[in-house]
Amino acid sequence: MGSPYQWADLTLKGSWVPELPDFTWQDIHSKSDNGRYLAVVAWDISDNNPGFRIVVIDKKDKTFRQ
Numbered sequence: 001m002g003s004p005y006q007w008a009d010l011t012l013k014g015s016w017v018p019e020l021p022d023f024t025w026q027d028i029h030s031k032s033d034n035g036r037y038l039a040v041v042a043w044d045i046s047d048n049n050p051g052f053r054i055v056v057i058d059k060k061d062k063t064f065r066q
Contacts, residue, residue: 005026005043006027007024008026008027010025010040012057014059016059016062018057018062018063023042023043023053023055024043025041025043026041026042026043026052028040029041035059036059037058038057039055039057040054040055040057041053042054042055
């Protein structure tokens, strides 16, 4: 059985690049209108149950949260 979701390589570029956990990433992202925030989606699989994590990167404060 295949998955209806796709995976993707995540490459971030710029003057500051966060050191993100070694996740398997989805091919889905969103950014705020002003470019301060970037949200990316990571797989979160436990006990063979697929789920997802949203990782939000804050370029101004140079932080990220899950």
